[in-house]
Amino acid sequence: xxxxxxxxxxxxxxxxxxxxxxxxxxxxxxxxxxxxxxxxxxxxxxxxxxxxxxxxxxxxxxxxxxxxxxxxxxxxxxxxxxxxxxxxxxxxxxxxxxxxxxxxxxxxxxxxxxxxxxxx
Amino acid sequence: xxxxxxxxxxxxxxxxxxxxxxxxxxxxxxxxxxxxxxxxxxxxxxxxxxxxxxxxxxxxxxxxxxxxxxxxxxxxxxxxxxxxxxxxxxxxxxxxxxxxxxxxxxxxxxx
Numbered sequence: 001x002x003x004x005x006x007x008x009x010x011x012x013x014x015x016x017x018x019x020x021x022x023x024x025x026x027x028x029x030x031x032x033x034x035x036x037x038x039x040x041x042x043x044x045x046x047x048x049x050x051x052x053x054x055x056x057x058x059x060x061x062x063x064x065x066x067x068x069x070x071x072x073x074x075x076x077x078x079x080x081x082x083x084x085x086x087x088x089x090x091x092x093x094x095x096x097x098x099x100x101x102x103x104x105x106x107x108x109x110x111x112x113x114x115x116x117x118x119x120x
Numbered sequence: 121x122x123x124x125x126x127x128x129x130x131x132x133x134x135x136x137x138x139x140x141x142x143x144x145x146x147x148x149x150x151x152x153x154x155x156x157x158x159x160x161x162x163x164x165x166x167x168x169x170x171x172x173x174x175x176x177x178x179x180x181x182x183x184x185x186x187x188x189x190x191x192x193x194x195x196x197x198x199x200x201x202x203x204x205x206x207x208x209x210x211x212x213x214x215x216x217x218x219x220x221x222x223x224x225x226x227x228x229x230x231x
Contacts, residue, residue, distance in 0.1 A: 043207065043209075043219075044221075108165045
């Protein structure tokens with residue numbers, strides 16, 4: 001696709017419900033990243049995928065959060081038993097390859113429009 | 121710990137030059153990136169410094185000094201559309217793979 005897409009754009013849910021957020025990266029991008037941004041705050045890194053593999057899941061805020069990626073493309077971020085503190089904008093980004101020391105245009109991250117999650 | 125500090129807000133007038141600083145406390149990282157984010161929008165990549173020195177991309181330049189644990193984004197010939205939040209970010213070389221973003225600087229450009 002032309003850019004990173006995310007769905008839904010907005011999600012309002014009740015405390016305790018599960019939600020699933022979807023990210024469609026740019027075609028051909030092997031790396032995919034999930035971030036969380038609370039109102040007026042910076043970006044909090046959650047997890048990244050190289051292909052279908054997530055080498056490090058320690059950035060996920062709690063065991064209620066999980067993420068997967070299939071076919072080296074679409075990724076889903078699932079939040080179980082949502083809490084009010086989960087309310088934030090969840091951003092997905094993709095890059096051609098995982099960033100490394102040598103400057104290359106391939107490590108530039110392209111962000112999606114985000115999913116605004118509101119937990120009541 | 122690892123952190124990136126930025127001024128919370130900077131105000132300047134159209135046509136001016138503004139510098140947004142990013143100071144960091146991290147043992148090692150691959151490079152320093154800068155992103156722009158308009159209200160309600162997604163971050164967009166601006167610049168990347170893998171090595172010390174100045175990188176220039178049109179009206180935007182970015183600088184890195186690893187010895188001083190310091191970098192900055194320089195915006196020239198400011199335009200109203202430059203009003204946005206600006207974030208610096210690094211990927212540490214040690215430990216787990218986690219991008220660290222700065223606290224963000226809100227730039228207001230006045231007519």
